[in-house]
Amino acid sequence: xxxxxxxxxxxxxxxxxxxxxxxxxxxxxxxxxxxxxxxxxxxxxxxxxxxxxxxxxxxxxxxxxxxxxxxxxxxxxxxxxxxxxxxxxxxxxxxxxxxxxxxxxxxxxxxxxxxxxxxxxxxxxxxxxxxxxxxxxxxxxxxxxxxxxxxxxxxxxxxxxxxxxxxxxxxxxxxxxxxxxxxxxxxxxxxxxxxxxxxxxxxxxxxxxxxxxxxxxxxxxxxxxxxxxxxxxxxxxxxxxxxxxxxxxxxxxxxxxxxxxxxxxxxxxxxxxxxxxxxxxxxxxxxxxxxxxxxxxxxxxxxxxxxxxxxxxxxxxxxxxxxxxxxxxxxxxxxxxxxxxxxxxxxxxxxxxxxxxxxxxxxxxxxxxxxxxxxxxxxxxxxxxxxxxxxxxxxxxxxxxxxxxxxxxxxxxxxxxxxxxxxxxxxxxxxxxxxxxxxxxxxxxxxxxxxxxxxxxxxxxxxxxxxxxxxxxxxxxxxxxxxxxxxxxxxxxxxxxxxxxxxxxx
Numbered sequence: 001x002x003x004x005x006x007x008x009x010x011x012x013x014x015x016x017x018x019x020x021x022x023x024x025x026x027x028x029x030x031x032x033x034x035x036x037x038x039x040x041x042x043x044x045x046x047x048x049x050x051x052x053x054x055x056x057x058x059x060x061x062x063x064x065x066x067x068x069x070x071x072x073x074x075x076x077x078x079x080x081x082x083x084x085x086x087x088x089x090x091x092x093x094x095x096x097x098x099x100x101x102x103x104x105x106x107x108x109x110x111x112x113x114x115x116x117x118x119x120x121x122x123x124x125x126x127x128x129x130x131x132x133x134x135x136x137x138x139x140x141x142x143x144x145x146x147x148x149x150x151x152x153x154x155x156x157x158x159x160x161x162x163x164x165x166x167x168x169x170x171x172x173x174x175x176x177x178x179x180x181x182x183x184x185x186x187x188x189x190x191x192x193x194x195x196x197x198x199x200x201x202x203x204x205x206x207x208x209x210x211x212x213x214x215x216x217x218x219x220x221x222x223x224x225x226x227x228x229x230x231x232x233x234x235x236x237x238x239x240x241x242x243x244x245x246x247x248x249x250x251x252x253x254x255x256x257x258x259x260x261x262x263x264x265x266x267x268x269x270x271x272x273x274x275x276x277x278x279x280x281x282x283x284x285x286x287x288x289x290x291x292x293x294x295x296x297x298x299x300x301x302x303x304x305x306x307x308x309x310x311x312x313x314x315x316x317x318x319x320x321x322x323x324x325x326x327x328x329x330x331x332x333x334x335x336x337x338x339x340x341x342x343x344x345x346x347x348x349x350x351x352x353x354x355x356x357x358x359x360x361x362x363x364x365x366x367x368x369x370x371x372x373x374x375x376x377x378x379x380x381x382x383x384x385x386x387x388x389x390x391x392x393x394x395x396x397x398x399x400x401x402x403x404x405x406x407x408x409x410x411x412x413x414x415x416x417x418x419x420x421x422x423x424x425x426x427x428x429x430x431x432x433x434x435x436x437x438x439x440x441x442x443x444x445x446x447x448x449x450x451x452x453x454x455x456x457x458x459x460x461x462x463x464x465x466x467x468x469x470x471x472x473x474x475x476x477x478x479x480x481x482x483x484x485x486x487x488x489x490x491x492x493x494x495x496x497x498x499x500x501x502x503x504x505x506x
Contacts, residue, residue, distance in 0.1 A: 096397070096400060096401075096404070097342070097345050097392040097393075097397055098392075099341060099342045099343075099344050099345030099392075099401075100345075100400075100401060100404060102212075102341070102344050102345075103401075103404055103405045103408055104408065106204070106211050106212060106405070107211065107405075107408055107409060107412060109186075109189070109196050109209050110196075110198060110412045111412070112192065113192070113193070113195065114414035115198050115409075115412045115413050115414060115415075116195070116414050116415055118195065119195050119196070119197050119198060120173060120174075120175060120197070120198065120415075121197075122195075122196075122197035123175040123177075123184075123197035123198065123199040124143065124175065126177055126183045126184075126199065127143055127175035127176060127177050127199065128142070128143060128144055128145075128146045128176060128177055128178045129141060129142045129143060129151055129155075129175075129176050129178075130142075130143070130173070130174070130176075131155075131158065131172075131173070131174050131175075131176060132171075132172070132173050132417065132419065133162075133169050133170075133171060133172050133173075133406075134171050134417060135171070136162060136166065136167050136169065137162075138155075138158055138159065138162060140155060146178035146179075147178065147179070148222075148223045149216070149222060149223065150178040150215075150216045151176075151178050151216075152216075153216035153217070153219045153220060153221075153222075154176065154178065154213075154216045154219075156219050157214065157216070157218060157219045157402070158402070160219070160399070161399055161402050161403060161406075164399045164403070165399070165403050168403065169403065169406060169407065169410075170406075170407060170410040171410065171417050172406060172409060172410040172413060172417070173413070173417055174198065174200055174406075174409065175197070175199050175200065176199070176200045176201070176213070177199055177200070177210070178201070178202075178216070180203070180315045180316035180317075181203075181315065181316045181338075182203065182204045182205055182207075182208035182209075182210035182338075183199070183201075183208075183210065184197060184208055184209040184210050185207060185208055185209075186207055186208060186209050187207070189209065196209045198211060198409070198412075199211065200213045201213065202214075202215040202216075202317070202340060203215075203316050203317040203338045203339060203340050204338065204339060205337050205338045205339065211405070212339070212340055212341040213341065213402070213405065214341060214398050214401065214402060215319055217229070217319040218395070218398055221319070224287055224290075224291075224295070224298070225291075225295040226300070229322070229398070230394070230395045232300060232301070232323075233326060233389065233394065235300075235301040236300060236301045236304065236323070236326045236327065237326075237390060238301065239301035239302060239304050240304050240327065240328045240386065242304075243304070243305055245307060245328060245329075245379045245382065245383075246375065246379075248304075248305055248306055248307045248329070249281070249305055249306045249307065250279075250307050250368070250372050251279050251280060251281045251306055251307070251308065252279055252280045252281070252306065252308040252309070252310050252364055252367070252368050253280075253281050253282075253283075253303070253305075253308065253309050253310065253329075254267065254280070254281075254282045254283070254309065254312065255282075255283040255284075255285050255303065256284075256285050256312075256314070256318075257284070257285050257287065257314070258284060260314040260315045261313065261314050261315055263334070263357065264312055264314060266360060267282065267310070267312055267334070267360055268284075269360075269361065270282065270360050270361040270364055276361075278361045278362075278364055278365045279364060279365045279368035279369065280361075280364055280365075280368075281306070282310075285298070300323045303323075303327070304327035304328060304329060306329055307330065307368075307371060307372075307378065307379075307382075308329055308330050308331075308332055308367070308368055308371060308378075309324045309327055309329040309330075309331055309332065310324075310331075310332045310334065310355070310364070311324045311325070311331055311332070311333050311334065311352070312334040313334070313336050313337065313338060316338045317338040317339065317340050321340065322342075322389055322393060325346075325351070325352070325385040325386065325388070325389050326385075326386055326390070327382070327386065328379075328382045328383055328386045329382045330352070330353055330367075330371055330378045330379070330382040330385075331351070331352040331353065331381075331382070331385055332352070332353050332355050332364060332367050332368075333348070333352040333353065333354055333355060334355045334357055334360060335354060335355065335356060335357040341401060341405075342392070342393055342401075345388075345392065346385070346388060349381070350384055351381065351384050351385040351388055352381065352385055353367050353371075353381060355367065
């Protein structure tokens with residue numbers, strides 16, 4: 001009995017202590033971590049929570065639509081949130097690409113009425129995340145999970161925008177949808193007081209009011225091993241030099257997933273067969289098989305070997321558009337329904353050859369025959385599109401477009417911005433994503449989740465886990481492990497649900 005009593009006292013004290021911890025954990029509201037402040041960014045070396053107290057040297061970024069300096073830059077651990085007027089501005093005689101003029105057209109539905117709080121909230125049912133920019137810092141509230149990592153790469157791009165334009169972006173609030181197709185039909189919002197909800201997304205069409213914004217793939221598409229646009233554009237440029245246009249295969253090339261849209265399945269009917277040769281060479285892309293093979297046959301810089309390349313939409317617009325047009329090949333552009341932010345600055349017969357959607361095969365055959373009979377003109381069309389990608393769609397201009405569309409959007413806001421109190425609890429650095437060999441490091445992503453939560457909350461979860469191990473040993477000695485395991489499981493499941501609530505808000 002003497003040896004049993006100390007154990008009983010220790011066990012009781014331990015259980016009381018752990019119950020107190022669990023009670024405190026239950027008081028921690030999940031809303032504390034509903035949002036983050038994006039006050040830091042990706043470091044090539046490691047993820048850390050150490051704060052740099054020294055003032056870093058300000059990186060030089062172009063602040064206008066200009067010719068950027070081709071240098072490799074690494075993101076500093078901190079970045080300025082105010083504009084430095086002593087930094088020499090770039091020449092003002094350079095103009096933005098022509099597609100910038102469509103910014104005003106996209107925002108036209110709100111020109112007279114402005115954008116109210118009620119309009120913003122109307123978009124909530126279809127949005128993936130809400131973005132606030134206050135005093136040069138970005139805050140995020142997530143409502144639902146996007147496909148793959150679209151939202152994370154989009155937010156990563158916005159973080160980089162804050163570096164390019166430190167202190168220049170006005171305070172604003174917006175809703176963002178990361179899906180494929182537009183969801184704000186113009187027919188539902190007719191009249192001067194219709195009040196359509198402003199919603200940003202990657203594409204729109206003539207029947208919708210969605211506001212177009214650069215898509216996530218400009219910063220990389222980790223799931224299919226596609227590099228960021230800046231480096232990939234240079235790789236494609238080098239790949240174009242390997243085979244002269246005249247020496248390329250004199251057929252129209254397409255490779256992709258046909259299962260996402262009927263129009264792509266229809267395109268496969270134009271492939272070469274024993275009965276017909278429509279001057280096309282079409283291939284099905286199996287991404288699952290490619291991933292197993294290390295994407296060795298999917299390098300975009302190695303797919304510029306044909307004189308003609310076909311662009312066709314998928315479920316909506318396709319991110320393949322810019323990769324195809326960067327190839328020096330004449331793009332055979334199947335009549336689209338959707339548009340992204342830059343295609344409206346390109347012209348048929350100058351940058352691409354239009355293909356009829358209702359008679360693809362005959363239209364493709366004619367285009368290839370025309371090109372092979374007019375090699376100089378066909379080559380010029382391909383080079384014009386490639387030059388557009390290299391010059392008018394380089395990352396400097398992508399950031400410029402982002403800045404201008406957000407700046408013009410902010411001018412329309414008719415309500416006072418405020419930062420909800422619960423958003424202040426998570427003002428810690430967010431290291432959104434670490435890339436290892438061009439792919440997502442899911443271990444790094446998991447660790448980022450720990451960094452993103454407040455240090456106190458993370459410490460609390462560590463205590464819970466360690467306490468659970470300690471409690472298991474004590475309950476095992478008492479012969480009550482079965483009950484203890486069940487209790488611990490319930491607590492930890494509830495705790496983890498709260499912890500990851502920020503990424504899976506209902």
